Amino acid sequence: MCGITGWVSYDRDLTTERGTLEAMTRTMAFRGPDAAGIWLDTHAALGHRRLAVIDIEGGKQPMLVEHDGRTLLATTYSGEVYNYRELRAELESHGHTFRTSSDTEVVLHAYLEWGEDFTRRLNGMYAFALWDPRTEELLLVRDRMGIKPLYYWPTSDGVLFGSEPKAILAHPAVRPAVDAEGLAELVGWAKTPGHAVYRGMYELRPGHTARVRRSGLTVRRYWSLEAREHTDDTATTVRHIRELLDDIVTRQLIADVPLCTLLSGGLDSSAITALAAKGLADAGSGPVRSFSVDFTGYTENFKADTLRPTPDGPYAHALAEHVRSDHSDIVLDTAALMDRAHRDAVLNARDMPMGFGDGDTSLYLLFKAIREQSTVALSGESADEVFGGYRWFHDPEAVHSDTFPWVAGGVFDRFAGEQSGAGTSLFDPGFLAKLDLPGYQAARYREALDEISYLPGESGLQRRMREVSYLHLTRFVQLLLDRKDRASMAVGLEVRVPFCDHRLVEYVYNTPWALKTFDGREKSLLRAAVRDVLPDIVADRVKSPYPSTQDPRYAAALGAELRRVLDDKDAPVRPLLDTAGVAQALSGDAGEAFRTGTELVLGLNTWLASYGTALEL
Template sequence: MDFERDLRDARETAQAMTDTMACRGPDDEGLWTGPHAAIGHRRLAIIDLAGGRQPMVADEDGRQPAVLTYSGEVYNYRELRAELAARGHRFRTQSDTEVVLRAYVEWGEDLAEHLNGMYAFAVWDARREELLLVRDRMGIKPLYFYPTPHGVLFGSEPKAILANPLAQRVVDADGLREMMAFVKTPEHGIFRGMYEVRPGQLVRVNREGVRKRRYWQLESHEHPDDVDFTVKTVRGLLDDIVARQLISDVPLCTLLSGGLDSSTITALAAKDLREQHLGTVRSFAVDFAGYTEHFKPDLTRSTPDAPYVHELAGHVGAEHTDIVLDSAELMDPAVRAAVLRARDLPIGIGDMDSSLYLLFKAIRGHSTVALSGESADEVFGGYRWFHDPESVGAGTFPWLAGGHFADHAGVEKILIDEVERVLDVPGYQDDRYRQALDEVPRLRGETGHERRMREVSYLHLTRFVQILLDRKDRMSMAVGLEVRVPFCDHRLVEYVFNAPWAIKTFDGREKSLLRAAAADLLPENILQRVKSPYPATQDPSYEQVLRDQARALIERDDLPYTQLIDLDKARAVIDQPVGDSSALSTRASLERLLQLDAWLREYRVQLAI
């Protein structure tokens, strides 16, 4: 958008920006241009395959008051359609896209408060000459913008904005700190001058500049319900949420790990499909060649997933498929390059990103939509550090305390000493922690452990969950797969956030409310299973290949990061014995080194530190 140029003459640049989103929308494309706005769209067709083309223009008696480009799903679109029809709106399609467009015509920016779903969209209002950017409440779908002297650039991912020559590819010290902090600060876009629309935020851009408004945020309220009623309410919400998120005009499946979260979603989906006479649920799981047979328990994973996956699939009668990967696939340079392009940043987590990408790529051959158990740990208090007094009491983000992520330090372990001092990542983390604490909505009279656990829940629901939601969205949309996250329904998040910690742990364990709500759905073995994070390969050959690649890399004479990386430190990490006690830490450092090199070259980044 530019108020000083006629963007009808900028179709080539707008098309180049749109083309970067081809992975997110493999089914169709469109481009609309007007005097001061150019809007592109790549479509992943889910609802009304024929009628939901975009950009979508509102046509009223020959006038075109609004143009929409929209990503995601609105799960209450049928109810909204009926309400808008009763208000006199006429619909040409059966798509949720048109419902969002007509909702804007009816309610303006207040439309966001009517929506239930995951979405990121932009509306150009030709009457007001104003652009509106809107992101869903929990930030499931990404949306970025980059102010220019006379307007703004925007896109679902940074790569769309960077395709415009007005956007500078500069990352300064603050951007590097954010990349290394393992804390996703709201609105921070890493690249200098770029911003991410905050979850639950509206951004309006007109001739007067950029204005922001939060249309949703977590609030604290008294929780009047006892344990039994709270469990019943959680179950009722989950029944409704999963039923809504099964709506699709294309093949749909679930992601299954055999844990409480994904098993609950799969069981609810199976139940709903069976009751609606719509057949059996289809499920997919990731596994590694030889992983189950040679599994070795570690600090975070006590059991392999496969036995639990198969038990749950059999229990609910799912049509199940294991996607089995080997180390050669995980180390394929083409896969690693695809993961980096999906991420736009060297912030990945190595084989756990590569395997997720490959899993989604395989699923896309069968389904276009998948339901995931992501975010249950943040909502219900499932991570081990929620229950570790040292981590809870630490004056920082709990996941950074107690050594929970000490093995994921990454490239900061091999920084030049002076760069490490200047960046001061621990100081940055402390600043961001205090900023987050200042936002926590307080409940009058709440003290002690209950007060602290409200803080901990807020930190996870506004900072930590964003890391995981962004990863899942990027890896899935990179192959044209839509992943839905039922546990992020804002009604459930609001309700459980305000339940006292004593109720959330009423049975003395993690995720008490979810376990009780799913008690009639799951086998006891799965119901009582201790949380096991997303799996990482245990094949020692994977680490050896990493070392070989890193060793070859740092011997090149065209390294783009000599102002950042201490090559002697890098060599010391590479030369550590394979499989020693620091193996995970070593892997993280080498993964980040390889990513950093590829990122600086491919994205032509200018470092300003």
């Protein structure tokens, strides 16, 4: 896993621009702490920061394919292709020879053999660029589910690109600016594929490529979720899902560095940990290492609510004991969560405030602690989107609402929310009117529905649940994948997400809703497929999302910092606030809406100041 960046310019000689490329590449140092590399051609410059996971000695980048002293192809590559060994064998049968054992070199030769259609053969998580000096064309590629990020900025004579916005923002010609639409995207919880928040910048959509020529930039889709008839019965469906999961986890255990799992004690992470333990045991290695996050006094003083009915600790420990994992709890306190350096590190990792508050900070600190012992971690992320695990999947009112189900289903109950935005209650009504969050969400919702294909005659609940699944797999999951990628790569930890394997996603997406809920519960198919490797207490546990601190001192510390912002007449966020409303909120009870709103305000203030972001409203 790595950080990539680059610049294509057809009107200048980029061999003289080493300093600029070094500055862009340097921003990716956290993503790739093991090595740095730059390759310059007349009209293309590629930068790379490496996190060595496979073929530690041979996988250095940017990597070239050369013949008779001539460069045929160059790449700066981030990610993992899990089927690279099979592809390598097939390419060798076509006469290709390899000098390394890395998946990066396989990707280069796959393009030389099959052209742009080689993307259909890749199984994995990846974002990379290929420069062909023979045609002077650049190809940007992003994986099907958007696990790995990739941004680009079209210029008058080419393009800038990078794993994160910061790489592009490091270019002297780029000025960070955000308009009303960008801010609506930022706080509206409607992650729009292709939208990068910053004006002039784009995110390459999952399952897409972008080709840059002298004539301009064109984007092409190579994968999408398509409606297909499902003919397997329940037993066959469960069996096939288990076969897929066994294969996926086995593939994703491949690493030349220490590997672990993220374990919350929920069905998803427990399934991955148990299957990883089984896979390692079958291979004659192990035990699997597992890590959980906890807060000081959290389990002992836990208070159940509608969102989180149980604490993670007892369930994580039960699973760890069941599979005999080498388990560690990472215990965090309020001081660590409020530490300005930690919160600034999270903002820098995200390049913008995202509204997850202490959930972002705790995730960053969890990954930072794990990185001291492991380089790769397997996660249960995305199972809820694939198998229908969130409570609003099973709420008829949310399902049949004319908006994103997570909005109608109460994910904003903990935010304030007449404006349907995360934590917007502290902002000036005039400012919110410019954003028009309800209108923005409605437009993005209709766009998403227009993308969906259906089976002939598909109607009623099955048609609507196809829509609900599609919305989660293309919009909601992007929020979580991006969050996990940034928090993990900020400390040089590679997180793999087995439930995002496109084979599993395609198969379960087309499984009828009645099968997905055949036992009357959420995630019926997943539970049935892995029950044999789980203790009953874990297999039967009710969904409980990622934990959030319940320490009242955290809200009090947030309030004190918000008061300082309110008193600072030069604070860049102050003109956006309802100052009377903020003062009133500070004198009242610090509920969830106050907490989330405060975290967003503080994040925006730091972002506007440290990034020099211009608001163009």
